[in-house]
Amino acid sequence: MWENELFFEAVPLLLEAFIKVTLVVTVLGTLIAVVLGLVWAIAVRELPPLLAAPLRFLVDFIRMTPLPVHLLVIYYAFNSLSAMTVGILVIGVHYSTYMAESYRAGIESIRSGQWEAATALSLPASRTWRAVILPQAIRNTLPSLGNWAIAMFKDTPFLIFISVPEMVTRAREFGGQHFTYVEAMTVAGVLFLLASYPTAVLMRKLEKKLAY
Amino acid sequence: MPTDQNPDPATTSHPHNGGVPRIQFEDVVKKFGSTTVLEGLNFSVDRGERVTLIGPSGSGKTTILRLLMTLEELTDGYVWVDGDPLTHDRRDGKRVELKPKQVSAVRKRIGMVFQQFNLFPNMTVLQNIIEAPVHVLGQSTEQARTKALELLDRVGLGDRGDAHPMQLSGGQQQRVAIARALAMDPEILLLDEVTSALDPELVGEVLGVLQDLAATTDITMLIVTHEMQFAQDVSDRVMMFDSGHIIEEGLPAKIFSDPDNERTRQFLQAVR
Numbered sequence A: 001m002w003e004n005e006l007f008f009e010a011v012p013l014l015l016e017a018f019i020k021v022t023l024v025v026t027v028l029g030t031l032i033a034v035v036l037g038l039v040w041a042i043a044v045r046e047l048p049p050l051l052a053a054p055l056r057f058l059v060d061f062i063r064m065t066p067l068p069v070h071l072l073v074i075y076y077a078f079n080s081l082s083a084m085t086v087g088i089l090v091i092g093v094h095y096s097t098y099m100a101e102s103y104r105a106g107i108e109s110i111r112s113g114q115w116e117a118a119t120a121l122s123l124p125a126s127r128t129w130r131a132v133i134l135p136q137a138i139r140n141t142l143p144s145l146g147n148w149a150i151a152m153f154k155d156t157p158f159l160i161f162i163s164v165p166e167m168v169t170r171a172r173e174f175g176g177q178h179f180t181y182v183e184a185m186t187v188a189g190v191l192f193l194l195a196s197y198p199t200a201v202l203m204r205k206l207e208k209k210l211a212y
Numbered sequence B: 001m002p003t004d005q006n007p008d009p010a011t012t013s014h015p016h017n018g019g020v021p022r023i024q025f026e027d028v029v030k031k032f033g034s035t036t037v038l039e040g041l042n043f044s045v046d047r048g049e050r051v052t053l054i055g056p057s058g059s060g061k062t063t064i065l066r067l068l069m070t071l072e073e074l075t076d077g078y079v080w081v082d083g084d085p086l087t088h089d090r091r092d093g094k095r096v097e098l099k100p101k102q103v104s105a106v107r108k109r110i111g112m113v114f115q116q117f118n119l120f121p122n123m124t125v126l127q128n129i130i131e132a133p134v135h136v137l138g139q140s141t142e143q144a145r146t147k148a149l150e151l152l153d154r155v156g157l158g159d160r161g162d163a164h165p166m167q168l169s170g171g172q173q174q175r176v177a178i179a180r181a182l183a184m185d186p187e188i189l190l191l192d193e194v195t196s197a198l199d200p201e202l203v204g205e206v207l208g209v210l211q212d213l214a215a216t217t218d219i220t221m222l223i224v225t226h227e228m229q230f231a232q233d234v235s236d237r238v239m240m241f242d243s244g245h246i247i248e249e250g251l252p253a254k255i256f257s258d259p260d261n262e263r264t265r266q267f268l269q270a271v272r
C-alpha cells in the first residue's frame, strides 16, 4: 500500500543524502574523469610505444573490470582514506577509462589534413593539440562525455559496497525501518530523473553552442 | 658536398652563397612497406626556381613534396635545403637522424598548400593566418595581424578576416591557405594539385593569385598540377616522372610542345 505520509517524510531525508553524497561524488568524479580521460587519450598517442603499451593495458584493465571490485580493493588497501574519498577517486578513475575511449574516437575523427597542416606550419605538438586538435575533437566528444557523466551518476549506488551513505542506501534503511520500500525508492528515482534530465538537456544546448 | 663544412646544422647558419641549391634530393629512397616508390632519386632546384612535376598517377609526385614537408619519413638518402640537412645528416660518412628541433629549424623555411586546403575550421580566417607567426616565429599578435591583413588583401580577401573557413567557397578557402603559408615567409612553397578539389569556375581565381606570386616574389616553388597552361606560364623547368624516376626534364616550352621522350608525349596527350 502506498502511503503519502511516508513519501513526504522520505523527501527531506533523501534530498539531503542526494546533495551531500550523490551530487558531490558525481560532480567531483566527473571532474576527475574528464581530466584524466583526456590525459590517457593524449598520453597513449604521444608517449613512446614502450610506455604507451602498459598504459593502454592499465586503462583497458580498469575499464573491463567491475566498479564494485575497485571500490572494495581500494577501500581496504588504503584504509586511511575515508569511504567518501575512496568513492570519489575510484568512480572518477573508473569513468576516466570510458571517457578516454570517447576522447580517442573524437581525436581519431579529426582528418589527417589537420595534423599535416600543423606540421607544415611547424606548430609544436603542444600547440597543435591545444589550438587545432582538441577544440575540434572535444566538440565531437562532448555528447559522449555527457552520457558517461549521467551513467556515473546512476552508478553512485554502488558506493553501498563501501558503506557510503548515498541516497539509495538511505532509502533502503528508511524502507527497512518502515517495512515498505516503495515510497522511499520512488523518491530516489524521481530525484535521479530530476537531475539527469536537465543535465541531458543542458549538454545538448552546450553542444549547439560549441558548433561553428 | 654540403655536409662536411657543416657539423651542426641547427646552430650554424650557412654562408648563403649562390652555389648551394635551394633544394637537393640525394639518393632518396622511399618505401611504403614493401612498395618502393622512389629508388635513389637525385635532383636539385635552384633559388627562386619554379619547377613543375608532371607524370602519371602514382609516379611519386606527391611523395616528393611530402618528403620535403617532413610529412613522410625518408627511407634512405638525404634531402638538403640550402645545404642544410632536412631530416638526416651525413657525419663521418654515416647517416644520422636529426632531432625534432633541428628538423623544425629547417622546415620553417618551407610552406605547403594542400589539395584539400586543410584550414583549421575552429578558427577564423585571420586566426588561421596568424597562428604560426605568433606561436612559431614569436611575432606579436599585432604584428602578425597587420601582415595577415596585407596578405589577405593580396589574395583578394581583405574583408573576410573574421569569417570562418566553412563560410567561404573552395576558391576562397584555398586563397586563405596560400596566405597562411605565406605568413611564415617561406623560402620554398610546395603546391600539390591546389586546384584539383575546386569547381572549375573557381580554379582561375586561385591560379591568378599564384601567378601574381610567381611574378612578384622570388619564392622557390615546387608545383604539382594538371593545369598545363599554368605550368607552362610559371615554371622555369618541368620534370616528367614515371615510377619514381625523372624520365625527362627541360624548359616548359620544350617539354609541352616537343618532348623527346615517347612516354612524356603519350602522357601529355592523355591529359590534354
Ligand SMILES: Nc1ncnc2c1ncn2[C@@H]1O[C@H](COP(=O)(O)OP(=O)(O)OP(=O)(O)O)[C@@H](O)[C@H]1O
Residues within 6 Å of the ligand: B032, B035, B037, B055, B056, B057, B058, B059, B060, B061, B062, B063, B064
Ligand atoms: N601512405 C601510403 N601508403 C602506401 N602507399 C602509398 C602511400 N602514399 C603513397 N603511396 C603509394 O606511392 C606511390 C606514389 O604515390 P604518390 O601519391 O606520390 O603519386 P602521385 O604521383 O602524386 O600520384 P597522383 O597523380 O595520383 O596524385 C603510389 O603507388 C601510391 O599508391
Ligand SMILES: [Mg+2]
Residues within 6 Å of the ligand: B061, B062, B063
Ligand atoms: Mg599526388
